[in-house]
Amino acid sequence: MPELPEVQTTASGLNRRVRGLKIVGVWTDYGSRFHKGKDSIKDPPYFRYFRRKVSGARIVGVDRKAKNVLIRIEKGRERSVILVHMKMTGHLMYGRYILKKNGKEGSWMPAPGEPSSLSDPFNRFIHFVMVLSDKKHVVLSDMRKFAKVTLIREKDLDRTIHLESIGPDPLEKSFDFKTFKERLARKPTGRIKQALMDQGVIAGIGNIYSDEALWRAGLNPEERVRNIPDSLLKKLHSAIRTVLERGIDFGGDSMSDYRNIDGKPGKFQEHHHAYQKTGEKCSKPGCKGTIVRKVVGGRSAHFCDKHQRLLVK
Numbered sequence: 001m002p003e004l005p006e007v008q009t010t011a012s013g014l015n016r017r018v019r020g021l022k023i024v025g026v027w028t029d030y031g032s033r034f035h036k037g038k039d040s041i042k043d044p045p046y047f048r049y050f051r052r053k054v055s056g057a058r059i060v061g062v063d064r065k066a067k068n069v070l071i072r073i074e075k076g077r078e079r080s081v082i083l084v085h086m087k088m089t090g091h092l093m094y095g096r097y098i099l100k101k102n103g104k105e106g107s108w109m110p111a112p113g114e115p116s117s118l119s120d121p122f123n124r125f126i127h128f129v130m131v132l133s134d135k136k137h138v139v140l141s142d143m144r145k146f147a148k149v150t151l152i153r154e155k156d157l158d159r160t161i162h163l164e165s166i167g168p169d170p171l172e173k174s175f176d177f178k179t180f181k182e183r184l185a186r187k188p189t190g191r192i193k194q195a196l197m198d199q200g201v202i203a204g205i206g207n208i209y210s211d212e213a214l215w216r217a218g219l220n221p222e223e224r225v226r227n228i229p230d231s232l233l234k235k236l237h238s239a240i241r242t243v244l245e246r247g248i249d250f251g252g253d254s255m256s257d258y259r260n261i262d263g264k265p266g267k268f269q270e271h272h273h274a275y276q277k278t279g280e281k282c283s284k285p286g287c288k289g290t291i292v293r294k295v296v297g298g299r300s301a302h303f304c305d306k307h308q309r310l311l312v313k
Contacts, residue, residue, distance in 0.1 A: 004204030005247025013261035015062040022133040041149045066203035079154040089257045090147035097137045117263035166203040180237045193221035194297040213239040215274035221301035227312045274302040
């Protein structure tokens, strides 16, 4: 699942390309009766409402909240936000596309002359398209069809069910050590990896960046929050910012499906120290440990068996 760096990379890229353009039309093949009555474009009646509201709107800007891409639009005097959560396998791209008909169905493909990166095999699962006034498109490739797209009035954004329960953003200036410690205190008996990944505690951290931050801080992913002294919590607080900022600097992590708006993979996976490094020697200077894998709370955790030992067994 795209985490904070991947979502930030996407939002920043879109903001540079589509700010000021108008949405001419929208298309989807997500429609399903299983989503009936939900505020999702996967519900056909809601999609018709969505299409009516966004068609003709001008894109004011694109930013991020936690793992959500926020496409801010203006139509007349009304301001709204198209919220996209890319979920497990989704990513947004920008380019010129054509719809190739195949009977009653059709599939969107990059137009001739577009960069070859848009034709990456991971980019072919297009289920949502916005047609823009520059004759290009914003498309959502989503292999497993788990992504979420909905529309929210801008004034209701922080109160919507999609965002009201998320924790603070770890890259905000206000996310100081005091705030970090207070948020973790909500899960005193929880294991630190699970606490970091709980979006209601801290927003934006998932499996990859939790492993990398814990490796940097020298903390075992199974350590109970209440057992961690302030000295190590301070290291972890710093490590979280470091790995997230590095993730953004390297254009996100493409160990799996993620691609940026040009259809290209990020490069953070080339700089892992723990995640998916099972069996490799620890890269911490002077450490003679080996990276091991263990399931923690139903998710894989990767850590060094030497410098990330449990404080309390």
